[in-house]
Structure formats: structure tokens, C-alpha cells
Amino acid sequence: MDLSFDPADVSLPSGHYIGGRHRPATGGVTLYRPSDGVAFADCPIGDENLVDEAVQTALAALKASGWASCRPRERVNAMHRWADLIEAEAETLARLEAVASTRPVAQAIEADVAITAEQIRFFAEMADKEGGDLVPTAESQMGMILTEPYGVVGAITPWNFPIAMAGWKLGPALAAGNAVVLKPSEMTPFSTVYLAMLAERAGLPAGLINIVLGDGPTTGNAITGHPDIGKISFTGSTRAGQAIMANVARIGVKPMTLELGGKSPQIVFADADMDLAADCVTRGIIANAGQVCVAGSRLLVEESAAEALAAAIARRMAEIRPGATWEAETGFPPIISQRQIARIAEIVQASVAQGAKVMAGGARIDRSGYFYQPTLLGEVRADSPAVTEEIFGPVLTMQTFRSEDEALMLARHPTYGLAAGVYTRDLSRAMRVTKRIEAGTVWVNRYGRSRDHILPTGGYKSSGIGKDLGREAYRANRRQKSVLIDL
Ligand code: NAD
Secondary structure (H helix, E strand, O other): OOOOOOHHHOOOOOOEEEOOEEEOOOOOEEEEOOOOOOEEEEEOOOOHHHHHHHHHHHHHHHHHHOOOOOOHHHHHHHHHHHHHHHHHOHHHHHHHHHHHOOOOHHHHHHHHHHHHHHHHHHHHOOOOOOOOEEEOOOOOEEEEEEEEEOOEEEEEOOOOOHHHHHHHHHHHHHHOOOEEEEEOOOOOOHHHHHHHHHHHHOOOOOOOEEEOOOOHHHHHHHHHOOOOOOEEEEEOOHHHHHHHHHHHHHHOOOOEEEEOOOOOEEEEOOOOOHHHHHHHHHHHHHHHHHOOOOOOOEEEEEHHHHHHHHHHHHHHHOOOOEOOOOOOOOOEOOOOOHHHHHHHHHHHHHHHHOOOEEEEOOOEOOOOOOOEOOEEEEOOOOOOHHHHOOOOOOEEEEEEEOOHHHHHHHHOOOOEEOEEEEEOOOHHHHHHHHHHOOOOEEEEOOOOOOOOOOOOEOOEEOOEEOOEOHHHHHHOOEEEEEEEEEO
């Protein structure tokens, strides 16, 4: 089956989606297709009043439907029906994703949409298996921990994996008995709206998922600052995470999970399987053109292996297949925006001006849209912006080390601690290094998540607070109440 499509043929859901109804709206942010730079739609900006309406709708839907108080298996069944529909409508979802974002349609079907359905099933199944606890007490007492949903969860997602990020938020929040007000990125709103429409078609109560479109300063702020939103679930940049904490602190205190930025190291020792390391390191920086929170953007390689590994990575980088996201054969996607590609070019140029050596790429790809070559920079200074800043593009820096201690010293980033890769055949060394790395996730002789969803994901330091995925994400969507009874 040829998955290619004409972007002009895609019918976009219009406006916000509140209480199971579209709310047409015009104006707002002009959207340009990253694949060809053509302006194709607007994203309206929902204001404080609209956010309040969405929150009140969510509260009313919770009350009317009994979503939080029903037999948990009813939630499980409804969410399975939703996952079935997501799978049945994979092509439509993937087109909505591909037209606006950097996700190639084939990858969107095979990975993003499929994973979203899997995760909704994964979290649904927790609804009737995860519970509270009876705790040891004196014989004359009974102590227990009850868990309860928060009510309305406020979720905000980024543009780099729009539908998958919406799944990360909606799956655990709904399974745990909450309603959700979700704001997708203003650059990629459509697949998320459609996802919510499918939920209602699957029988989830109208108003349980409300999608308010808009930007960070207006809509995002209105969500995080709303007094009736019990919990915030955010994925995006560290800068926006800081702003959210400040905004919440302005009105009070609220629990939040924050999945933020990273600048993840990939450490290759000379005893590693070099073909495997070259494959994984290359994939770790070219996947979604480096626009991945866990992009392995800093290669740290033992000095004796550096030359051969750099050549192997450069060869693999040359094999990419750039193309529009609506072409089935595309392997390497565009950068999200003109602004973002200009930033990538600026950081590469600044690093080169400081003495970095371009070992692969280093320039835009000559075609319409926003495409940047996979780039390998050697001889980078430790304070070069390519080493210190989260670039969110296909730019890999290479630094060399002579000892385990030096590798760990280089791996340490003052701000971020999201993920890391370690490549070695020496299991003892792998474990020693893993224990000493400051990161929320470490992959050994691989780079990237599996599709099991059970391992939680989240950052150390300014890469975040709390976890998405795993049991931890479900538990984060319920609050604990300690009860002690004198018998
Ligand atoms: P961003 O922070 O600019 O925007 C993310 C979302 O937050 C958008 O919906 C945006 O409108 C909203 N937003 C921005 N400012 C806000 C504010 N003050 N209050 C409320 N909402 C606000 O990030 P982006 O450019 O969309 O995404 C890229 C970033 O996301 C990178 O830093 C990347 O590392 C991070 N990310 C992290 C993870 C993770 O799991 N840790 C996953 C994906 C992306």
C-alpha cells in the first residue's frame, strides 16, 4: 500500500474541541508545513474564559458520567475500544500528524500511532489492578492508604511527537479516573483534536477530554494557573517548565510532572562493538532529525577508537533519505520551522568559528522546506554552544577521553540529566558507569526506548520532575490519602 498523500487533500479538524463539540475559531498563529514551507492553516489562541469553560465542562462530565467512581473495568473497556478505533483510523491520524509536523507518514503509522494505541491499552489495564494499600499497625488499629483521582488534569504537549505525547498524558490521567484539559503545541494541533474525537466515538463521556488550542503565554498560562485544575502534566522545554512553576507558585501550590529538555551523552569505549555503536549513535541523533528530547547529541569516545567511529558515523549520516513527511519513502524529516533551522545553523557556525571541525554535514539541505544535514562536529571546545545547548536538530558533537573518570566528567551536564548511552563489552564497566551517570534513563549497548512502556521516563536535575510511562505515570495521576482507624 502506498502511504504517500497530497497535503492539500487533508481535511483538518477546525478549532477547539470542548464537551464533545468543535468550537470553530479563526486567526491566531499561522502554520507553515515544515516539508515545503507553505502556509496551510491557523491555530487559534484560546483565552482564559475558554480554558475556564473547558475546565467546568470537564468537572461536569466527571460528575455526570461517574468516570471516577464506576467499576474500574468499565474504564478499561472504554479505553480499549478507543485504542481499537485509533488503530482502525491510523492512516487518518498519521496524515494529520504528518501534514503539520516533522513525522514522516510511514513512521507515524508504524510507530507514533501504533505506540499511542498500545500505551492507552497499557494504562487502561492499570485501572483495575493498581490500588491502595493496607499497612502494618497495632492489632487495635487499621491503617490504609486510599488513592483517588485529582479531578481535572491540565496537560500541555510539545510539537516533536504530537500524538504520542498526547497519549503519554491522556492514557494514565484517564485510566486513573481523571478528566483532562489538554493544550497541544500551537504548531501541531490537529492529530490531538482527532484523537479526542475518536475517544468520544469509542464511548468515553463527552467532556472528559477537552482540547483547547493556543500558545504558551495565553492558553498555557491559563491552564497552569486555573484553580480547579488539580495536577499539571507538562512536556516541553526547561524554560517553559520554569515559567510554569513560577505561574503556579503565583496562585498557590499544585503537583506537577515536568518532562523537560536534555543534552544526552553517548559514551563509547574502545572495547565496544563498533558497528553496533555507530548504528546506535547515528540513529540517536538523526531520528526525527534530532528533534527528540533524548537525542544523543554528545558523542564521547575513547581516544583510540575516535577516528574509525567518526568515519563510520559520517558514512551512515550520508545515507539518509530526506523527503517530505507525506512521501512514503521519507526516512529523514525536516526541521519544524524557519526559526528553528536558523537557530541550528547559528549554533553550528558559532562552534565552527570557535575551532570545531565539520566532519559531516554542516549546512542546510538544498530543497524547499526546512531541511538540515546530519552534522558531526569534532574538536569542539567544552564551552562551545554545540556542546552546552540543547540544539534540537541533527547535530552531534564528538569529544574524546582517555579514562572512565574523564568520560564521566565530560558526560556530566550542569543543567540537564535526561538520558545517556553507554557502549562497552565489559559488563562491570557498564554497571559502574551507569551508576555514576546523572540521568533519568541509561541505555547500554542500545539507544532508545523499547515498546514495553513499563520503564518510566523522566529527567534528573533541570530535565524534569516525576515520570511519564510505567506504573509511576499512573500513580502520579492519583493522590494518596492515609486513613487510620481505632477499632
Ligand atoms: P516548548 O516548551 O516551547 O513548548 C511545549 C509546550 O508548552 C507547547 O504546547 C507550548 O505552547 C507550551 N508552553 C510554552 N510556554 C509555556 C508556558 N509559559 N506555560 C504553559 N505552556 C507553555 O517546547 P517545544 O519547542 O514544543 O518542544 C521541544 C522541547 O520539549 C525540548 O526542550 C524537548 O527536550 C522537550 N521535550 C521533552 C520530552 C521529555 O520527555 N523530557 C519529550 C519531548 C520534548
